[in-house]
Amino acid sequence: MTEGYNFAYLDEQTKRMIRRALLKAVAVPGHQVPFGSREMPLPYGWGTGGIQVTASVLGPDDTLKVIDQGADDTTNAVSIRAFFARVAGVATTARTAEATVIQTRHRIPETPLTEGQIIVYQVPQPEPLYKLEPSRAATRRLHALSEYGLMHVKLYEDIARFGHISIAYDYPVMVNGRYLMAPSPIPAFDNPKMHMMPALQLFGAGREKRIYAVPPYTAVRSLDFEDHPFRTTRAPHCCELCGSDTSYLDEVVIDDRGGRIFVCSDTDYCAERRSTQQAAA
Amino acid sequence: MAYVAVKGGEKAIANAHAWLAEERRGDTAVSELGTDQIAQQLTIAVDRVMGEGSCYDRDLAALAIKQARGDLIEAAFLLRAYRTTLPRFAHSAPIDTAAMRVRRRVSATYKDLPGGQVLGPTFDYTHRLLDFALAAGTAPPPAPQAEADGAPMPLVADILGHEGLLQRETRSDETPRDLTREPLQFPAERDLRLQALARGDEGFLLALGYSTQRGYGSNHPFVGEVRMGEVAVEITPPELGFPIDIGDITVTECDMVNQFAGSKTAPPQFTRGYGLVFGHAERKAMAMSLVDRAMRAQELGEDVTAPAQNVEFVLYHCDNVEATGFVEHLKLPHYVDFQSELETIRRMRADAMAARETAEAGE
Numbered sequence: 001m002t003e004g005y006n007f008a009y010l011d012e013q014t015k016r017m018i019r020r021a022l023l024k025a026v027a028v029p030g031h032q033v034p035f036g037s038r039e040m041p042l043p044y045g046w047g048t049g050g051i052q053v054t055a056s057v058l059g060p061d062d063t064l065k066v067i068d069q070g071a072d073d074t075t076n077a078v079s080i081r082a083f084f085a086r087v088a089g090v091a092t093t094a095r096t097a098e099a100t101v102i103q104t105r106h107r108i109p110e111t112p113l114t115e116g117q118i119i120v121y122q123v124p125q126p127e128p129l130y131k132l133e134p135s136r137a138a139t140r141r142l143h144a145l146s147e148y149g150l151m152h153v154k155l156y157e158d159i160a161r162f163g164h165i166s167i168a169y170d171y172p173v174m175v176n177g178r179y180l181m182a183p184s185p186i187p188a189f190d191n192p193k194m195h196m197m198p199a200l201q202l203f204g205a206g207r208e209k210r211i212y213a214v215p216p217y218t219a220v221r222s223l224d225f226e227d228h229p230f231r232t233t234r235a236p237h238c239c240e241l242c243g244s245d246t247s248y249l250d251e252v253v254i255d256d257r258g259g260r261i262f263v264c265s266d267t268d269y270c271a272e273r274r275s276t277q278q279a280a281a
Numbered sequence: 282m283a284y285v286a287v288k289g290g291e292k293a294i295a296n297a298h299a300w301l302a303e304e305r306r307g308d309t310a311v312s313e314l315g316t317d318q319i320a321q322q323l324t325i326a327v328d329r330v331m332g333e334g335s336c337y338d339r340d341l342a343a344l345a346i347k348q349a350r351g352d353l354i355e356a357a358f359l360l361r362a363y364r365t366t367l368p369r370f371a372h373s374a375p376i377d378t379a380a381m382r383v384r385r386r387v388s389a390t391y392k393d394l395p396g397g398q399v400l401g402p403t404f405d406y407t408h409r410l411l412d413f414a415l416a417a418g419t420a421p422p423p424a425p426q427a428e429a430d431g432a433p434m435p436l437v438a439d440i441l442g443h444e445g446l447l448q449r450e451t452r453s454d455e456t457p458r459d460l461t462r463e464p465l466q467f468p469a470e471r472d473l474r475l476q477a478l479a480r481g482d483e484g485f486l487l488a489l490g491y492s493t494q495r496g497y498g499s500n501h502p503f504v505g506e507v508r509m510g511e512v513a514v515e516i517t518p519p520e521l522g523f524p525i526d527i528g529d530i531t532v533t534e535c536d537m538v539n540q541f542a543g544s545k546t547a548p549p550q551f552t553r554g555y556g557l558v559f560g561h562a563e564r565k566a567m568a569m570s571l572v573d574r575a576m577r578a579q580e581l582g583e584d585v586t587a588p589a590q591n592v593e594f595v596l597y598h599c600d601n602v603e604a605t606g607f608v609e610h611l612k613l614p615h616y617v618d619f620q621s622e623l624e625t626i627r628r629m630r631a632d633a634m635a636a637r638e639t640a641e642a643g644e
Contacts, residue, residue: 005366034464039365043358044603045610069617076613078290106617124607135593137467162629168621187621207603209464233624250616251623265617 008055008088014038018056018211022202025213030175031143032126037209047080047105048206050122054084054103057118057202063091065099070107070248070265077105094268106169108190110247110269113199115216121184123205126212128172128182148180151223159228168233174221175214183220189232189248194220237262242273305350319343328531328560329353333601334360335461335480337530337559354482358602365461371516372456374524378534378557379436381510385561388437389504390538396434401509402561437506438536438553447538447551467593474576474596475569479558481599483565489589489599490571498575498587502554505538509561533562537570544582552581 006012014036021035040048058064064084068077072094080103081092093099096111105122113119129139132150142148151172158166165171171188175181183191184203194201194214201214214220224230235249240261247269249262264270306313320327320343330342334357342360349355385401388394400406441447457472465473478486493500511531515524535556543549554574556566575589588594598604 011366034466036462036464039358039361039461039602041362043609044606045608046606046613048606069614073290074614075290075294079294082291082294105613106615124610136597137593163632164625164629166625166629168625169618185615185618187617189621207607233621233628235620235624248617249620251620265620 005087007060008058008084009041010038010052010055014052015056018052021211022053022056022213025202025211026200026215028179029214029218030173030179030181030212032210032212034209035211037206040206042079042083044207045124046076047103047122049204049208049211050103050105050120050206051080051083051204052206053120053202053204053211054101055088057120058084058088058090058101060088060090062100063093063098064088065093065096065102065268066104067102067107067109067266067268068105069250070109071267073267095272096266096268106185106187107248107265108186108193110264110266111272112193113197115198117199119197119199119201121186121201121203123182123184123203123208123210125170126182126203126205126208126210128170128180143179146178148174151180155223155225159225165224165228165230171230172223174223176218177221180223181212181214181220187232187234187248188222188230189234191220191222191230192232196220235262239264239270242270242277244270244273305348314347316340316343316347319346325561326351326353328558328562329483329565330356330360332559332562332565333357333480333482334364336360336364354601354605358605361602371518373527374515374517376512376514376530376532378508378512378532379434379439381434381508381512381532381534382529383434383508383510385510386434386506386508387504388506390437390506391440394437394440396432403563434508436536437538441505441538441551445550447553448541448547450553465596469592469596471573471577474592475555475557475573477596477599478556478569478572481569482601482604483562483568485599485601485604486568486572487564489575489595490568492587493571493575493589498578498590500537500554500571500574501540502537502571502574503539504567505536505553507533507535507563507567509533509563531560533558533560533566535563535566535570537567537574539574541581547581552577 017036021033025031025033037049037052040051042048042051064081066072066077066081068074071077084090085092096102096109099117101118101120102109103120103122108119127136127139129142129150132154133139133142142150155165158164167188169187170182170185171191173181173183173191173194183194196217196219197214198216200216203212222230235251237249238245239247239249240263242264244264247264247266250265251260251262253260320339323346326346327339327342330345330353331337331339334342334345341363342356345356345359346353348359383399385403386396386399388398438447442449457476458470460473460476492498509531511529513526513529515526517524537554537556538551539554541550541552552574554570556569556573558566558569572589572595575587576592576595578585578590585591
């Protein structure tokens with residue numbers, strides 16, 4: 001552990017302030033709670049909100065997993081994992097099932113999360129309405145009034161113009177039938193995993209200074225219309241490495257003649273499947 | 282098929298850091314830059330980093346500049362990340378800029394005034410010709426010296442205030458809000474706005490201030506006064522109960538005086554835009570005072586039409602550490618989102634082409 005810094009970097013007063021915000025967020029699912037976000041030794045946009053939330057919930061006995069784009073070995077995931085290994089000395093893992101706290105950017109693991117686990121999302125833009133109404137003073141009022149007509153009209157206009165809803169990621173959800181929430185830029189493919197998830201879901205937006213949460217077993221509904229139900233999309237292929245035809249895939253360009261393959265975005269899921277297949281063979 | 286899942290992020294990061302350190306040092310045949318040299322000879326850069334880093338420490342700012350290879354926003358970020366870990370011992374009393382040990386003071390509204398005009402160490406009337414003697418390292422001739430006459434230099438704002446021509450600012454002994462501890466919320470009062478501007482990006486404020494001069498939220502500004510020099514910082518330790526002087530800091534202050542036609546509630550008078558920045562930072566202090574005045578539009582019953590008058594717009598976008606983080610984060614991996622966009626676009630294109638074929642077949 002790094003000398004001269006408190007456990008998990010943040011001082012206890014700051015953790016206390018963040019935990020208060022977290023408790024409020026859990027009590028009002030989907031509601032954005034302003035908090036006194038601190039300047040972190042990593043840049044804004046690199047997950048400072050998620051890092052502050054993780055630092056505030058992490059205990060010495062926790063096992064931490066950090067993923068970016070579903071992968072444990074992307075540079076920013078490596079960097080954040082190394083940060084916590086350094087300032088908190090906690091055990092880290094790449095295995096979803098072994099982790100007690102999972103910090104993520106842009107994905108929810110394929111392996112279903114269980115009770116007792118916490119997933120911390122890094123959030124660039126907590127306000128789901130920001131493209132429709134840039135003033136946060138105005139959007140705060142819209143949330144207070146549950147006035148989400150703007151978003152419904154946007155979705156309707158998409159269907160009228162394109163025949164589909166054109167939002168592919170950060171697809172807006174209604175939490176507990178009350179608050180419209182940005183699920184962070186996860187692909188819409190991951191949205192159904194949030195619904196009635198047994199794990200606690202925490203969201204941290206450092207630059208925008210907002211925290212929100214979805215408690216375990218809470219209804220999370222992706223916005224849709226009766227005649228245009230919510231649909232998920234994934235590349236219609238199998239993983240080149242493990243053969244999965246249900247996981248979310250990354251498209252990898254392998255030459256300059258249009259050659260490409262598809263592989264699991266969740267590296268732990270893919271590796272687990274391959275080792276099971278090898279054991280069976 | 283030569284694809285293997287990318288591994289080795291950790292090693293790549295370590296290698297990148299090593300390369301960065303080497304680039305920072307440059308040619309080792311050239312002597313290494315000392316932080317004392319930066320603190321002494323790149324003073325304006327140090328001042329800017331202290332201001333935008335919200336931490337008055339010349340040595341740390343000089344170190345940050347060296348570590349950041351001269352990238353001043355990166356240096357401000359380094360200083361802020363350090364600052365946020367420091368304990369807070371006390372709040373200082375408001376500094377008294379009327380009692381400043383002035384090194385520079387100019388007023389554009391009065392030809393002469395008590396205490397006089399003092400040009401001080403300014404670029405203002407230098408001819409911008411590259412000085413090749415400086416490149417050769419020639420020592421400058423000593424600057425002429427004279428005894429200060431010790432005459433008081435009252436603030437121009439106070440001179441105007443005596444006549445009631447300048448709108449009186451509301452006095453408050455309330456502890457000002459602190460946006461480094463609490464999230465920014467709206468409506469944001471002037472204490473919070475000024476704090477945000479004082480930490481704000483010089484370039485952003487310069488452009489916004491400039492925009493008000495070109496008609497986007499017109500101000501009719503006059504520089505009542507710009508002054509730069511040293512002021513004492515005082516705190517009152519609870520165990521003593523009386524203020525003690527803990528040292529001097531250099532600040533630049535700008536009082537921008539603006540015409541105001543009056544409103545239903547206020548007689549015609551001048552109003553003030555205010556700028557106060559650590560160190561010698563005249564451009565920033567002046568720009569700050571223009572933007573501060575522009576953001577008072579609503580309070581003064583003026584139309585809010587221009588970007589500089591939109592408090593939320595200015596405050597959310599003036600912080601360069603936040604801005605650079607979010608702009609630069611676009612280079613982080615986004616392949617998951619991009620993949621979902623790819624699939625959506627492919628589906629929409631397939632639908633559009635199918636629709637076109639159906640239409641053509643029907644013709």
